[in-house]
Amino acid sequence: xxxxxxxxxxxxxxxxxxxxxxxxxxxxxxxxxxxxxxxxxxxxxxxxxxxxxxxxxxxxxxxxxxxxxxxxxxxxxxxxxxxxxxxxxxxxxxxxxxxxxxxxxxxxxxxxxxxxxxxxxxxxxxxxxxxxxxxxxxxxxxxxxxxxxxxxxxxxxxxxxxxxxxxxxxxxxxxxxxxxxxxxxxxxxxxxxxxxxxxxxxxxxxxxxxxxxxxxxxxxxxxxxxxxxxxxxxxxxxxxxxxxxxxxxxxxxxxxxxxxxxxxxxxxxxxxxxxxxxxxxxxxxxxxxxxxxxxxxxxxxxxxxxxxxxxxxxxxxxxxxxxxxxxxxxxxxxxxxxxxxxxxxxxxxxxxxxxxxxxxxxxx
Ligand SMILES: Cc1cc2nc3c(=O)[nH]c(=O)nc-3n(C[C@H](O)[C@H](O)[C@H](O)COP(=O)(O)OP(=O)(O)OC[C@H]3O[C@@H](n4cnc5c(N)ncnc54)[C@H](O)[C@@H]3O)c2cc1C
Numbered sequence: 001x002x003x004x005x006x007x008x009x010x011x012x013x014x015x016x017x018x019x020x021x022x023x024x025x026x027x028x029x030x031x032x033x034x035x036x037x038x039x040x041x042x043x044x045x046x047x048x049x050x051x052x053x054x055x056x057x058x059x060x061x062x063x064x065x066x067x068x069x070x071x072x073x074x075x076x077x078x079x080x081x082x083x084x085x086x087x088x089x090x091x092x093x094x095x096x097x098x099x100x101x102x103x104x105x106x107x108x109x110x111x112x113x114x115x116x117x118x119x120x121x122x123x124x125x126x127x128x129x130x131x132x133x134x135x136x137x138x139x140x141x142x143x144x145x146x147x148x149x150x151x152x153x154x155x156x157x158x159x160x161x162x163x164x165x166x167x168x169x170x171x172x173x174x175x176x177x178x179x180x181x182x183x184x185x186x187x188x189x190x191x192x193x194x195x196x197x198x199x200x201x202x203x204x205x206x207x208x209x210x211x212x213x214x215x216x217x218x219x220x221x222x223x224x225x226x227x228x229x230x231x232x233x234x235x236x237x238x239x240x241x242x243x244x245x246x247x248x249x250x251x252x253x254x255x256x257x258x259x260x261x262x263x264x265x266x267x268x269x270x271x272x273x274x275x276x277x278x279x280x281x282x283x284x285x286x287x288x289x290x291x292x293x294x295x296x297x298x299x300x301x302x303x304x305x306x307x308x309x310x311x312x313x314x315x316x317x318x319x320x321x322x323x324x325x326x327x328x329x330x331x332x333x334x335x336x337x338x339x340x341x342x343x344x345x346x347x348x349x350x351x352x353x354x355x356x357x358x359x360x361x362x363x364x
Contacts, residue, residue, distance in 0.1 A: 016075035052115025059111035066288040070233040077237025092230030094121035101211035140171035179216030228305035232284035235308035242319040306354035
């Protein structure tokens with residue numbers, strides 16, 4: 001396993017950081033207040049090298065391996081969380097469901113559009129009245145030559161004002177969970193509104209099935225494994241940003257006549273942050289490497305997710321304390337990262353679910 005990041009990726013990482021710092025950061029406070037993402041900024045992302053980075057070349061992407069993509073994802077995680085989520089969803093997550101489980105018409109139509117940022121694919125798994133995995137209340141019934149889906153999904157990541165969406169939807173069928181691809185202009189769908197999507201007598205065809213009928217959870221679990229590694233890279237990116245804010249602040253801030261960076265307690269805190277960040281980076285790099293080698297990596301993916309989601313919260317806590325009271329105000333970005341990093345608990349499964357998966361693997 002090679003830890004050296006190729007020069008051309010380092011160059012792109014520098015460009016991504018410059019874009020985040022020069023273009024995105026100045027807008028962040030305003031964007032967050034208005035809870036919007038300007039269409040013009042989305043168009044700018046489309047013109048840049050933001051979409052399709054990991055999508056295979058045969059379908060119009062760049063086909064970058066994951067360990068080349070994740071350093072870039074770390075950079076996008078250093079800014080407004082919306083961009084981080086978009087980068088994670090479009091490059092790390094959903095194209096793989098289409099590529100590995102979609103029918104040829106899905107691949108030839110959707111992957112090139114995804115690579116250009118013209119469509120988003122959403123993972124519709126979570127429901128208000130049920131839990132993770134097999135616990136799915138949405139139902140699909142075969143009536144004549146159609147499948148009819150009824151159910152309610154929520155907390156679904158979508159960007160409805162920016163880009164059309166293709167819903168990868170998991171529903172219970174007679175022989176288990178089946179995965180369907182549903183278009184957002186299907187008259188049987190309502191939403192997305194506040195991350196809710198309703199399916200009411202939503203008719204789809206046999207050709208809209210992804211993977212094997214009754215084995216749809218394979219699609220979900222396959223997607224989620226690498227996606228957990230992707231979230232781990234995001235956690236590392238946020239934590240690294242926090243550390244990078246702390247170091248100059250600690251040097252600058254004077255108390256009792258000298259810089260707080262001269263205090264051993266502060267130095268220890270910085271050292272602990274840096275060590276934990278490096279450990280997290282190593283965990284996700286190993287999991288990504290296993291994925292690229294086609295070696296089973298589910299347990300390592302869960303370990304990377306579990307460790308980094310707790311690590312980033314701990315780093316954010318230390319960063320807040322190090323900044324003192326001003327860190328708690330909106331004038332400093334630490335406050336925003338301190339709040340935002342809580343969402344990592346939930347994305348791609350909570351810590352409890354990761355522990356359950358790791359233990360299952362250990363005990364099998
Ligand atoms: C920013 C964000 C984006 C998201 N995007 C998507 C998306 O695009 N698509 C999608 O489908 N979902 C998405 N989600 C939902 C997310 O996947 C779920 O919130 C998460 O999996 C937890 O499920 P839940 O909310 O139903 O909590 P619950 O399953 O109700 O869990 C509540 C608590 O109980 C614990 N718990 C539950 N079951 C067990 C168990 N068996 N053993 C031990 N503890 C347990 C959990 O760990 C948690 O602490 C998103 C969530 C967020 C915050």
